[in-house]
Amino acid sequence: MVVLTLKAKNDHLQRVASTRDNIKAIAEYVWNALDADATEISVDLDRTSLGGIVAIVIRDNGSGISQSRAEHDFESLGESWKLHAARTTKRGRAIHGKEGQGRLRFYSLAQNARWTSVYETNEGRFQIKIEIDANHLQNSSVSEPTSVPANEPTGTVVELSPLKNTFDWLGGEDARSEFDSTFAPYILQYPDVKIVYDQHAVDPDKTIEHSYQFPSQPIICPGRTVKDLTLRVIEWKSHVAERKIYFGGEAGVVLGSLPASVTAPDFSFSAYAYTPFFNEIAKAHLLEFDGGLADPAFARVLEYIRDTLGDYFRARKAERSGELIQELKDAGVYPYEGDPRDEIERHERQVFDIATHAAVSYSKDFKKADNPLKKIALGLLKEALKNNPESVTRILKAVFNLPKVRQDEFSQLLERTELGNIISASSLVANRIVALEVLREIVFEPKHRNTIKERGELDALIRDNTWIFGEGFHLTMAEAGLTKIMDRVSDELALKRKRGAKVRKPDGRIGRIDSFLGRVVPRENANLHEYLLIELKRPSLEIGRKEVDQLEDYVNAILAQPDFINTSTQWHFFLVTTKYDDVVGQRITQENRPAGLFIDKPNHRVWVKSWAELIRECDARLRFVQEKLRIEVSTEEIQERIARLKASVLKSPDQPQSDHRRMGEPSFDFDNAAPVSVNGQQPQTGS
Structure with a gap:
């Protein structure tokens, strides 16, 4: 056995190895297996008789870890063989890791990590064992190679145990959906690969409700242009614990993720953005906890992605509500007629349709109401949306008796997407433009x-x-x-x-x-x-x-x-x-x-x-x-x-109709005139 020592201090290695994203930590070992050309990978959660999880075992049928590779990679940090390889050796698939740090991710989960790997050479097949203790991340013990039968399959088994904490939640639906979200794009890219998590295979065909690939386009950022950004969104049939944006250097490969922070009520989704630029961001360890926002270019790309997703889900929400809206039109209660006149009304209708969909879907009183009452209610909603978008949620509560959770969702939609501001600004600007046109006509047209x-x-x-x-x-x-x-x-x-x-x-x-x-x-x-x-x-x-x-x-x-x-x-x-x-x-x-x-x-x-x-x-x-x-x-x-x-x-009885007095002519005394109201309100001082 040989003991390999990393040329780095343990406290530095702990910072590199630490992560609060436990699924990401497990995923690192799956990515390593994929980079080793594995076609079958399983993540097994070993349990006690009472169901408590005591160990995590990752098995694959990849090419294994050779002695020479172990002695090189486990003795260095950031000098992985993948750094100079664009594709995997045998199958030519996109490579995930290039930093040579993923093997240390067990630190947040377990006290020890043990690798048992079978690899093939010209002299036959051999097995080696590697072990790292969480208290001494700089030391890796690598066994001497031992010969195994020629029919022994190549591959690696990684055992993480004992666990540092109670991680029973890793066997729950939320953890599984997060794992599926991470690897579903890879399965779509390479359908010959099979990945199983806790006896549940990652199967995009069974879990994906809808997907959409946005057109690729460059993003102009401070100091650079990020080229060839591709963006894909996947809507899941089942609930996902957290909606995220996953970043990769190449399609199918995930380097990191951040919360989506996109308002999309009733949608379970994950977004996948790919560009070589994300390799740089991942290398700088900026793909966790909004760390990338320190990079102006990444912040701009993230803003673009979130804006694009926001537009997409507004359209999807409108699409879902289209069938319902058509029913309202057929019943003669929909308050708009024909096509939108302009961009203002288009935005207004989009939000109206979403609000109506939310209200009608959850309001039993509205469903039971006669058409004349429905028409009045929807007309009230339309006028509120046009003239005072901030009051819409109050109307949804008072008129449609919408549940509190749905009111909150719609409030977030208006606040985060700023649709209410768009409508208010559009209406304000439109009124001002009309006023200027009227003024121009009054003072210039003969x-x-x-x-x-x-x-x-x-x-x-x-x-x-x-x-x-x-x-x-x-x-x-x-x-x-x-x-x-x-x-x-x-x-x-x-x-x-x-x-x-x-x-x-x-x-x-x-x-x-x-x-x-x-x-x-x-x-x-x-x-x-x-x-x-x-x-x-x-x-x-x-x-x-x-x-x-x-x-x-x-x-x-x-x-x-x-x-x-x-x-x-x-x-x-x-x-x-x-x-x-x-x-x-x-x-x-x-x-x-x-x-x-x-x-x-x-x-x-x-x-x-x-x-x-x-x-x-x-x-x-x-x-x-x-x-x-x-x-x-x-x-x-x-x-x-x-x-x-x-x-x-x-028509105003209080407004004199005569011309303004000419210079030098007698004038009326208006000292006792009452203040004139502005927009229906008496003048008052504001700041």
């Missing part, structure tokens, strides 16, 4: 431009779309006088001020501004507030010095108020028009200032902006998302929106 007034369609449109001036501006008061503005600001700043005290311009006249919007800006100083005042001009008016002077009067009236001299406020004043004359143009295009900036002071800025400039800025914010969502707005929809806008203004 048929509207010459009839649109400040009060009416224009200020109503701006009132309901305050985001045009910035996402944070949310307070609006249509046609509010300066006195009312100051009262409102007093309320916002929690200041005491005599209600109704008149605020006048320097010439003593009562001022009025067209729209008042405000926001509180989150800063280190919680008392700092930010406000926006807007003066709108009708599209047909070209402004000049007089209108700019009027704006400056408003600015001075606000800034002169003693209540706010020592208050931390920031003011933004805007005069918005379609066109300004050359005099105004010169005043707002000064060197070292942004275009449109008229006055720039520490606590306030005054701007003169054209509608064209505002629309361009809004377009720039929305264009990228619009292209990704492929949102298109038809001419008919624009005209319909304008018509509805006009109708809503003309």
Whole structure:
């Protein structure tokens, strides 16, 4: 017997050998057998009379371990013969291990590992025995070869015993399904191989429900491109304990795995990703416990895989629910008609179908309901999904009495796949695009431009779309006088001020501004507030010095108020028009200032902006998302929106229908006007 000593310290070897994945530890010995060209491999769990597992034995009919190979491989770490071999010696199959470390994986399971191997040479067949103790991983005892009969089959038996802990769970269904998940792709790749785990053969034909191979494609990663990534997903007939993504350098070979972290209710699956890049990651020991996320390229590939799987299972869920959805359509209770109009509705329908499938499958009340009630329930679900996706799970509970576990699954689906965010963002962007198109039509098209007034369609449109001036501006008061503005600001700043005290311009006249919007800006100083005042001009008016002077009067009236001299406020004043004359143009295009900036002071800025400039800025914010969502707005929809806008203004008994006062004409006092609601809610301060 010879004792081989690894040139590495025991604590280092323990780190290399340790794993919390017990099935992976056992699988290492199966992979070694496959790399030795074995066609039959069995993993036997030796039990006591009471059923407790006391030993793990792996048997194979491979080519065995020769004395020379044992003396080389068991005396070195990371210098396996497989390192320079692309394929197995006899059968030309893909090789799994190349690191020469798998034999040490028993450390997490057993106190000892013993190999009994028969191999063939030109002189005949021989047997050797090898043993490693978990307390001395650096030492391997290798027996002298002994001759065996020529009919003695080659192969290796590895016995792991005594076990360090109670591993009875290894004989359970979860362990077996994990083992099957690991080796099913190999059996598919090499059907002549038979692998048995605890007397149960790995049989893909009996265990696979459905499989799909994604098209191979390169992934652009930070600093490199990962080429030839192939991805396959297998759906299992039986439950799997943990859904995982398995990584391999070549199809059928698994180097490691990570949790799938993909929301796919009711699916038992495993995913298999293959690329030579994973050999590098495995060599760096990054395929366990998300360690690979430290590598930016691997993190990007993993993100791609998870995104692809998420898309796949949403489609599969929709596919499963297709039959049910067709039944609802045939019954006339499905709330959508025809094909989806755009990407927004396509996403919306996809989530709706999944939610409906979940609700109908588990709701006895819905199944018993008459068609009119079903139609109402599904219509409610549709509207919630379209306008407030976050409320969908509450509706599933209240209307469909969906079990808590199914509510949680659907909540995770919305959260992890961000479908709710997609729908909300799509709806938001679509509404904003329509609003911009309507605004563009109002201020630029001659048929509207010459009839649109400040009060009416224009200020109503701006009132309901305050985001045009910035996402944070949310307070609006249509046609509010300066006195009312100051009262409102007093309320916002929690200041005491005599209600109704008149605020006048320097010439003593009562001022009025067209729209008042405000926001509180989150800063280190919680008392700092930010406000926006807007003066709108009708599209047909070209402004000049007089209108700019009027704006400056408003600015001075606000800034002169003693209540706010020592208050931390920031003011933004805007005069918005379609066109300004050359005099105004010169005043707002000064060197070292942004275009449109008229006055720039520490606590306030005054701007003169054209509608064209505002629309361009809004377009720039929305264009990228619009292209990704492929949102298109038809001419008919624009005209319909304008018509509805006009109708809503003309029918409002509280909304004066006359033109905005012209410069110098008498004006109504709007100091007592009530705040205008935004999206059905009274204005309030937010941060």
